[in-house]
Amino acid sequence: MRRNKTAGFSLVEVMAAIAILGIAMTAVFSTFLFQQQSYTTQVRVAEMQQNLRDAVETISRDIRMCTYGFPSNVNTVLNVNDNEITSRYLTHVNGAPGPDGIYILYRYDGDNTAYPTFNVDPGPGAGAGTVTLTSTAGFAAGDRVIVYNASNADLLLVTDVPSATTLTLLGGPVTNYNAGPATLARVRYVRYFVDTTDPAHPTLMVDRRNGQPPQPLADDIEDLQLQFSRDTNGDGVISVPDGDVVDGNVAGTLSQIRQVRIHLLARSRIAQSGWVDSGNRDMADHTPGAANDGYRRRRAEMVVDLRNSGF
16 A cells, blocks of 8 residues: 655754744844843943033032122122121032032122012111011022122021011021112022932932022932132233133132032932943042942033122
């Protein structure tokens, strides 16, 4: 009897097909992993860039506004509450070998609703704790205000708004303004610093000095450094041969500051194997050293010209 032959695959053919399919699937999966890793890398780099951009823009705006709105003939603003402002309007906190910090003070009256200016007449006497205004709408406990006239100025803290026309000020103005009208205006008094409480995720913080806790400004900002260029001879030009200081690591004589250079260093939110830092990370007087820890870092710098230099 003749046996009927049926079509099919031999074991060798099946094994060969499986091997070819495995090679093809491995290639496809490898391509997928590479594309996904590339996408993830770009997302994390974009996050760092955005964090740097937000941080630089915000800090540079406040530094540029430093001293704005204060009477030029007033040489001293007395502070009865905060010891940080040892100068008039800008205090640099050199954190070497760690991140720097900075305090900035200026009057902001671009929004007359949020930052109104009032005439105080007669002004409060020495040691008085309250002032009477036409309206206290928009004021809240924790606000900083400046009370000034042609020759005096005092920086004070609002501790209470007891009525629609009365403010209670911490310590009261130390200057007697009864001799004539005085002006009261809200001020912006901000502090920038890096919070390293969580070393894996350092955060650039902004403290608006309004009685509220500091708030995060940008995540994963590892370092903030500040440098100052000073016109020591007052000729309006920063020149090294004239003895001027370019990018000094300390503020020095604040009335001579013409430029502030901001350095910021950001790093990836999540560590990833294979990412290795390269290049020099030194900024100003901060030398962090080697950083081959699986993060990718980005730096940003901006030079800010003080609009109200010579304060």
